[in-house]
Amino acid sequence: MRIVEFCGRVLSLHLFLCAQSLPVPDRSFGTRLQVLDRSTGTRLQVLDRRTGTRLQGPPQNPQVLLKNQQDQLKSTLGPRNRTEFWARPHCGVPDDPVTKQRQKRFALFGGRWDKTDLTYRITRFPRHVSEDKVRSVFSEAFGVWSHVTPLRFREVLNEDADIIIDFNRFWHGDDLPFDGPGGVLAHAYFPRSQKEGEVHFDYDESWTAGGNSVGTDLLQVAAHEFGHVLGLQHSLEPGAVMCPFYSDTYPLQLSEDDKRGIQYLYGPPLHTPPDGTQTNDIHPELPDACRTSFDAVSLIRGELFFFKDQYVWRVREGRLQAGYPALSSRHWRGFPDYIDAAYEDKSGNIWFFQADSYWVFDAERKISGPDPVQSLGLPVTDIHAALRWDDDHVEKAFLFKSPFYWTFMVQENQVSDSHPHSVHELAGLPSSIDAAFLDRSGYANFLSGLSYWKFDPVALKVLEGYPRTTGTDFFRCSS
Template sequence: MEPRKYVLLISIVIGCSVATAKTIFVEEDVPSIEEISFMKKYGYLPEKQDDNMDFAYTPHSIAEALKKMQSFAGLSPTGHLDAETRKLFKRRRCGVKDIETKSAAHRRRRYILQQGWGKKAITYRVLNGSSTLERARVETLMAAGLAVWAPHGGLQFEQLDHGKADIQVSFASKDHGDGFPFDGPGHVVAHAFPPPHGAMHFDDDELWGDNPDEEDENITDFFAVAVHEIGHALGMSHSNVKASVMYPYYQVPVEKLHEDDILGMQELYLKEDVHEALLESTEQSVASRSSLAPRPTLADDDNKSNEDNDDDEDDDNDVPDLCYTNYDTVQVIQDKLFVFEEEWVWVLTDRKQIMEGYPKRFHDVFIGLPKHITVIRTIYEKQNGHIVVFSGRSFWEFSARFRLVRRGRLSEYKIPPQVSELTTVFLSNYNNKTYLIEYERFWRFDDATSSMDKGYPKEMSAWRQIPYPVDAAVIWKGDTFFFRGPRFWRFDNTAVRAHHYYPLPTAQIWFPCRATPDMARYVTNDEP
């Protein structure tokens, strides 16, 4: 048992002629009734059992509950009510329980799951706004919050203006009919229910805003709270990882999911897809470990011969299937994702959103590119907005309007003459340097000074946990991604290694493609 602290108090009672002193020992750091209620509410102390009127919490049980609470919040588990622990009772937070009874004894994962929706198309509806945030702004921020989660579960969200939606968003105060009344300004700011309920409730007594850098500490950032509550509405429980979106205490800013959140989403939504796809497949070869996706076929009709069909002018038969092809490269240009395969290019405005009119032949996009260039394997956007296409020792530079500006030689990038071609080029947002990759080595070029940085080339093994040669490297919404075959990796520039929860299948995450039997082997890192 943890030792208890005591304070010596001396009470002096003065009578007419006698002064009597009494010594009283009062236990220090004893939780208040409100603090006991807090630990019961969030799963750290058990509820009163069997209507036992003599039921009481022992000093040992309270100390153990404090340890759990401290550990979950990322504090040192002392079991004592120190100053940092007392702050937890007053911090703004989510009203959902931290520890569920069924999972409290054995917590194998940091993230805890409830259940998913069992589908990928999910509807939502914003019922009202708050007293400080109008409904239209709430709808905009909700759409942005859902977009944070969507790609990690292959989900699609549709907003409804009328009728019952899967996820219903509303603001309410105090007792609002769900059995979990709000408590006024501060403390509990919101709560949400897992599928199939899916309701998200925000306390209307809070001062809601949409600026995480707001100097007024009384204002609660709606986007940060909404991203957290969306996790609950998708089936996620609280995480004891402080950097996680599903950490129960309010923190800003929220920009993207943590590894812990993504692992939970994969468990809820992606692994089930893989399992179902494997069950449906009767032709999957267990022995096959090839890292190459299957090549596209031109027709399904076995009775039709395609060998002498040279006069077929139907472009649809010539376009590769984006979901079943080994694309030549991908690159982010003007904040859009360009995907190149054979003589074709697709342009996506966001993951799974192909621009109208695409795919097109890339010669129809890059005006002035020589006709003898039949494949684009290396392309990037410079700091000045120009786009450069490489082929062999030459390159062609285009304006931001995709018109040819000039032709140049690889020597302008200070690449040695023995290098016959580059395989990938990208401009890093981490240091604004241009990385030029040739199979197993790379150079770093300073475009501002037109000079090569000292100490290069370096081996590709410097990009830890990234297989090579890579087919592409891109900067997408602030993150660095590497692509090879049907897989992709997200790179951690701070740790200088790929994130642990990668690779993931490119087609199912980036393109509007259904899960396939091949997807199961694309979530393992069996590359050299």
């Protein structure tokens, strides 16, 4: 029996991810969102999350509902299964206050932030994930929520922040101790609660990032906890990000229940046209990955990034990540409005080319640029594609402008010869190349139009069965 099937059934029976912030849920309307007046605790509206319509009628007694759900669960699970069920990794925010005093405080609901530009600070990091990767994961997790709201998040290092993120062990200064690997993974506090803005992760978990299947995916848990710190309770909907049980599912994406809840608190995203007026248009029409001829593709930190105009798609372990396509400038501050080519060198620096200029970034920090491509010894501008190509332990990159390419010697920061090679020397490739990247298996992939060719750099030929459709293989588009 799948855990997600029980999200609605057990929500009020267990201590989940978030601490000291949630009232006894009103079960009388199923998956509806109840909002309480902060000063009086009286109910203002009840909305059906599926339809958004206002509903009337008094709630049932929560103690009666809790007893009914307990009986229902006991009839469904035997003693052994119940023990195994509660041992599953889950959120540590309590849904059932145990004292009248706490219940009275919780009657104020989770609250919301009274601003949309929020800062966050990471005070401690886990053991097995690099600080750069943790920062990238948290940025992506916040992006899941900012993508559908006017909310914007910015990390700060040495100043006060709205949201404080920490990794702790066992007893750590609140009433919700961690329990080592497994069990409770994290907890967070609502706006307007005693510890508003605090997010605590269990330091002893085997946190992973970037597609490692052994361990607990930090992105999944962070997105859930950040939902709490923004004011959302646990969701009754199976498959929702705000379901209290950990589920390592990709791509991570908000359910309609998640979206309705967060947009009720903060509204839909605002698009600001050039004249400065604000509208409720989410954004201009986004390119469709299934019908897009990409400008550039690069394998960065083991993940594929596809670029088109000012947008980027992020693919991890063959799955498009939640919140994408997104603006490229979300990852790289100072990023040009579009790029022609991109590649990651052996040291992890990312090179972006546009027209007659290039930029170099270390992760999301700009190292240099814009600098003229002529300084690299290139006799042309408007590079179409860039491809890392290591040969005899010498780091190289091929820079393409169809139907030619140049060999760029990375250590010398110069092309080896101003005279180009013909693309036709690489048997089986099209004469016009839009983008290229070296995959994790060492094959070179060349994109042209809506198709791509996989090239063996040892045999110097295209693999059998190619070209194939880019959208089908990388974005699971229908044929």
